[in-house]
Amino acid sequence: MRVNIAVRDREQNDSRSARTVYIDKIHVRRKPAYEALKRTFDIITSLCALIIFSPIMLIIALAVFLQDFHSPFFAQTRLTKDGKEFKMFKFRSMCVDAEEKLSELRELNEADGPVFKIENDPRITRIGRFIRRTSMDELPQLINILTGSMSVVGPRPPLPSEVAQYSSYQMHRLDVKSGLTCYWQCSGRSNIGFDEWVDLDIQYIKERSLTTDLKIILKTIKAVIKKDGAE
Secondary structure (H helix, E strand, O other): OEEEEEEEOOOOOOOOOEEEEEEEOOOOOOOHHHHHHHHHHHHHHHHHHHHHHHHHHHHHHHHHHHHHOOOOEEEEEEEOHHHOEEEEEEEOOEOOOHHHHHHHHHHHOOOOOOOOOOOOOOOEOHHHHHHHHOOHHHOOHHHHHHHOOOEEEOOOOOOHHHHOOOOOOHHHHHHOOOEEEOOOOOOOHHHOOHHHHHHHHHHHHHHOOHHHHHHHHHHHHHHHHHOOOOO
């Protein structure tokens, strides 16, 4: 199969201009039984988690709303398998005009690769900093998992603007459905560079199985409790 997605040609091209490239997918062996069990697991896990965490989610939503009387939820276009767009949900951890302020902060970017991250981002609210450190801002993505746009385990869904800068190798992150957690999520997150992040996602794509998924989930729980790489 081939995927037709506009990306920035990051090979040795002096012009560095954006163009459309056609990328051969790495061989991803089909696993019908695994995929069916994985989807069943996603539905059961997300439904149970929504029920269990609903009181906490209600408290967070109320706290975020009361700080500035704007929506406590944030929906953003992300990409999943084969470049398909979907709306990813989070609890809003930034000020309401965070997207507009991004251009002013772009030159302060401390992350490598196409992602953006700076220490002590001024757009993050006081409550937002807490729910980020505890990873509770990600709880609304249980809805994405229940509806099928995400999985519990899989590469984190990138922004279209990030994918536009991907190399051919990095594009392979979109060979499987995106997920709530992955090797990167439980291996240091902010302490890991983008190239290593991509390598970990490719490793998962090659190794994916129910055993691998369970291992990542258990490591993620440990990482969340210890706040490894959380900002």
